[in-house]
Amino acid sequence: MNINKLLWGCFLPVLFVIPVAGQHPKQVAAVQFYLDSVRQACGFPAVRATVMAGNQAPFTVVSGYANLENKTPLKANDLLLSGSTPKLFYATLTLLLAEEGRLNLDDKLSRYLGAQSWFLRLPNATDITLRQLLNHTAGVPEYYELGDCIKRLREEPDKNWSLEELIAYVLDQAPLNKAGEKFGYADTHYLLLGMALEKVLGHSVHPEIKRRILKPLGMRRTIPSQSRRIKGLVCGYSMPNSPFGFSGATIRDGLFVINPQVEQMGGGYVSTTEDWVRFIYGLMNGRILSPKSLEAMKTGVAAPITAADDQYGLGMQIRLSPKGTGFGHGGWFPGYLTEVEYFPEAGIAIAIQFNTDDFKQLKGHPRKYTLALLKRLTDQ
Numbered sequence: 001m002n003i004n005k006l007l008w009g010c011f012l013p014v015l016f017v018i019p020v021a022g023q024h025p026k027q028v029a030a031v032q033f034y035l036d037s038v039r040q041a042c043g044f045p046a047v048r049a050t051v052m053a054g055n056q057a058p059f060t061v062v063s064g065y066a067n068l069e070n071k072t073p074l075k076a077n078d079l080l081l082s083g084s085t086p087k088l089f090y091a092t093l094t095l096l097l098a099e100e101g102r103l104n105l106d107d108k109l110s111r112y113l114g115a116q117s118w119f120l121r122l123p124n125a126t127d128i129t130l131r132q133l134l135n136h137t138a139g140v141p142e143y144y145e146l147g148d149c150i151k152r153l154r155e156e157p158d159k160n161w162s163l164e165e166l167i168a169y170v171l172d173q174a175p176l177n178k179a180g181e182k183f184g185y186a187d188t189h190y191l192l193l194g195m196a197l198e199k200v201l202g203h204s205v206h207p208e209i210k211r212r213i214l215k216p217l218g219m220r221r222t223i224p225s226q227s228r229r230i231k232g233l234v235c236g237y238s239m240p241n242s243p244f245g246f247s248g249a250t251i252r253d254g255l256f257v258i259n260p261q262v263e264q265m266g267g268g269y270v271s272t273t274e275d276w277v278r279f280i281y282g283l284m285n286g287r288i289l290s291p292k293s294l295e296a297m298k299t300g301v302a303a304p305i306t307a308a309d310d311q312y313g314l315g316m317q318i319r320l321s322p323k324g325t326g327f328g329h330g331g332w333f334p335g336y337l338t339e340v341e342y343f344p345e346a347g348i349a350i351a352i353q354f355n356t357d358d359f360k361q362l363k364g365h366p367r368k369y370t371l372a373l374l375k376r377l378t379d380q
Contacts, residue, residue, distance in 0.1 A: 027059075027377055030377065034376055045066075046062070047063050048062045048074060048273050049369075050277040058277050058278065077232075080234060081331075082269050083333040085331035088316060090190055090197065091314045092212075093205060094134060094197060094315075096288070098293065105131040105296070124139045128140070129180070130196060133193040135301050136186060136189050137182060139178060142185075142186040143188045144166075144169070147169050151245075154244070154246065157256075167195075183302060185303070185312075191266060217278045219275040219278055219279060221275050225260040225267075226261045226268075227260075235251040236335020236355045239357050240358070260333065267331060279340070284342040297314045297315065299314075300318040306365050307319060319341070321343060321374060322375065326370075328340045335355065335357055338353045339370050341370055343374060350370050350377075
């Protein structure tokens with residue numbers, strides 16, 4: 001899902017560095033000082049960042065609390081919800097299947113889902129292509145913003161949602177735009193993409209993502225978020241006036257306040273910053289996709305999400321920085337924020353996670369912290 005003073009006396013810093021042989025001590029110190037400083041200044045619960053530069057092993061820095069009530073420190077291997085960031089997984093899987101000739105990016109969605117009884121009630125049904133789903137130009141509205149979806153999420157927290165139930169919210173709705181005309185972000189695009197992928201595969205996408213992406217890149221702490229009780233998931237803190245109608249702690253009596261399974265292929269994974277850095281560094285350095293597929297992924301359309309000059313490729317945000325173009329994705333789920341990005345000109349991958357989604361408390365968009373870390377790392 002997606003949503004767009006240094007007070008040293010506030011409280012004592014809680015910061016942990018996971019040391020790795022071969023890393024630059026000045027880089028570690030710079031990240032350590034910065035994260036601890038901004039956490040104290042802003043007062044958010046916790047932040048965790050992992051950096052991978054050149055051929056060095058990644059290092060992780062953690063500052064703050066996994067649980068504010070009992071002051072449990074956040075650890076490097078604790079799980080946080082990743083929001084929309086796993087759209088990168090579904091896009092990568094789509095491109096792998098295209099490389100194998102099992103689908104074409106410009107195939108019409110009707111080739112895969114046209115036999116469904118509801119298909120023609122879908123906005124832009126007969127015009128949508130897989131590429132348009134990948135780059136959010138298909139013009140389908142956001143399912144959870146319609147009807148009683150959010151109300152039911154709160155009132156039926158144990159409900160397991162089928163893809164068809166979620167897609168039903170957009171049936172007979174007006175399209176956001178003509179298919180392919182312009183960018184309009186919606187998780188619904190990736191739910192439809194996921195249904196098409198499962199039609200091609202004949203089974204769930206998750207085993208394929210594990211086999212083709214997670215295992216080859218050594219991502220051992222990345223798992224689907226398919227229930228209210230997820231072992232190792234730390235408490236998040238949802239912002240006041242959240243679109244989902246609740247605020248504060250997201251885990252109560254060991255259970256998430258809604259069922260995160262509802263996110264489906266809009267995101268749908270818990271992970272760590274180390275795993276995310278391993279992914280984006282490996283992806284962007286040719287460990288998963290062919291050069292042709294990676295180039296297609298990096299080819300974007302205008303998508304002013306965090307800045308006017310942003311672009312969106314195939315499951316990938318393309319954003320400018322003072323150190324060149326960055327490639328990655330951000331993610332929001334109630335109580336959690338994730339940013340992962342690779343900067344080819346600097347040869348640096350950065351992933352950062354917060355166990356809050358309170359933009360006011362963060363004093364801006366979480367990407368600003370990525371850019372601040374990038375500056376400190378490249379100024380060394």
